[in-house]
Each structure stands twice: as C-alpha cells, then as structure tokens.
Amino acid sequence: MQYISHYDSPLGGITLGSDGESLIGLWFDDQKYFADTLDKQALVKELLVFEETKRWLDIYFGGEIPDFTPKLLMKCSKFRKSVWDIMLQIPHGHTMTYGQIAAKIAKENGLDKMSAQAVGNAVSHNSISLIIPCHRVVGTNGSLTGYAGGIDKKVQLLKLEKANMESFFIPKKGSAL
Structure with a gap:
C-alpha cells in the first residue's frame, strides 16, 4: 500500500508519497512527471x-540547512539511482553540471565518457x-x-539557498543551448 500527504510550500503545493516507511516521492503539484x-x-x-519530511521542508523553506534526511526509497533504475546519489552530494547553495555528473559516473564505472543527455533524463x-x-x-x-x-x-530555490546567481542565465523559450 502507498500513502500520500500534502504540504503547502511558499512555492506552491507539494505532494509527498510513501510506501508506509520511506519517502518515495516529493513533487510540486504541477510538475512534469x-x-x-x-x-x-x-x-x-x-x-x-511525512512528519519528518514536513519538518525538513519547514527548515529548508525557512532558509536553513536541514541536518537530517528523511528515510528515502529511490524507486528507479540502477543508473538513475547513481545520478540521484550524486545529486544528494551537491552542497546547499552550490551547483553541478550535467556534464560533471556524467564524467563522475563514467569514472566510477571505468568508462571513457557518459552521455550528459542520459544524465539529464x-x-x-x-x-x-x-x-x-x-x-542544483x-x-x-x-x-x-x-x-x-x-x-x-x-x-527561487537557488536564491533561497543563496547560490551565486550571477553565473547563471535562463534560456529564452525555444532557444537552442
């Protein structure tokens, strides 16, 4: 059996999902997938x-860095899990590129290279x-x-984390990168 709960964040509604023990999902209510x-x-x-996750969210949206992580269960392929594990290591307020993640996975698996597009997916x-x-x-x-x-x-999330926004840009809709 799976369960859901709702959280009202400053950026909109969030739905939480669980298998009864672990968090299996956290989505903005209007997001893709x-x-x-x-x-x-x-x-x-x-x-x-859900109580732990909501406490984590309260701390995070309060502008602080939570010092704990709710119990997570990543329901995904081995490759996706390897990407998500790397994302868990990106510090608050910092970023990493798709290419850097791809390079790290390639190195960990003894490969010459890894597709940044596969990482993006x-x-x-x-x-x-x-x-x-x-x-991030x-x-x-x-x-x-x-x-x-x-x-x-x-x-808004990167600003909340006080990331250096001067080094980023937002592509215009329909523009190629």
Missing part, C-alpha cells in the same frame, strides 16, 4: 516519514525533488534549464 512512482490507489494518511525523472536536489544541476554554460517543477521554481 507528477506522482510517477505512485499507485493510483494511494491513500491519504499521516505517517512518521535521470535528473528530470527525480521523484524526490528538493531532498534529492535536482534544482545546471547546464555546462550556466543555463538554468531542465527542472520538472519549472524554471521559475529552480531560480
């Missing part, structure tokens, strides 16, 4: 993991937003692109 790891019959129920399908900080992944040229919750939210 919303609830992609949830069964259609998920029940609304308050759980300990894994990043975009992150089902535990914010806690697995996909908003940027294009090689500093472009703020590829956030399933919307570029406006990505900008």
Whole structure:
C-alpha cells in the first residue's frame, strides 16, 4: 500500500508519497512527471516519514540547512539511482553540471565518457525533488534549464539557498543551448 500527504510550500503545493516507511516521492503539484512512482490507489494518511519530511521542508523553506534526511526509497533504475546519489552530494547553495555528473559516473564505472543527455533524463525523472536536489544541476554554460517543477521554481530555490546567481542565465523559450 502507498500513502500520500500534502504540504503547502511558499512555492506552491507539494505532494509527498510513501510506501508506509520511506519517502518515495516529493513533487510540486504541477510538475512534469507528477506522482510517477505512485499507485493510483494511494491513500491519504499521516505517517512518521511525512512528519519528518514536513519538518525538513519547514527548515529548508525557512532558509536553513536541514541536518537530517528523511528515510528515502529511490524507486528507479540502477543508473538513475547513481545520478540521484550524486545529486544528494551537491552542497546547499552550490551547483553541478550535467556534464560533471556524467564524467563522475563514467569514472566510477571505468568508462571513457557518459552521455550528459542520459544524465539529464535521470535528473528530470527525480521523484524526490528538493531532498534529492535536482534544482542544483545546471547546464555546462550556466543555463538554468531542465527542472520538472519549472524554471521559475529552480531560480527561487537557488536564491533561497543563496547560490551565486550571477553565473547563471535562463534560456529564452525555444532557444537552442
């Protein structure tokens, strides 16, 4: 059985998903791939993991750095998990490029190179937003692109984390990078 709960953030509603013990999803309510790891019959129920996650979110949206992580269960392929594990290591207020993640995965697997596009696909399908900080992944040229919750939210999250916004730019819709 799977469960859901709701959180009202300063950036809009967030839906939380759980298998009863671990957090399996955290999505902005209007984001791309919303609830992609949830069964259609998920029940609304308050759980300990939801309480912990909401406390984490309160601290985060209060402008502080949470000193704990709720119990997570990444329901994904081995490759996506390797990308998401790297995202978990990106410090608050810092960023990493898709290419840097690809290079790190290639090195860890003894490969000459890895596709940044494959990494981008894994990043975009992150089902535990914010806690697995996909908003901290940027294009090689500093472009703020590829956030399933919307570029406006990505900008606001990076500003909340006091990231150096001078090194980023937002591509215009329809422009090639």
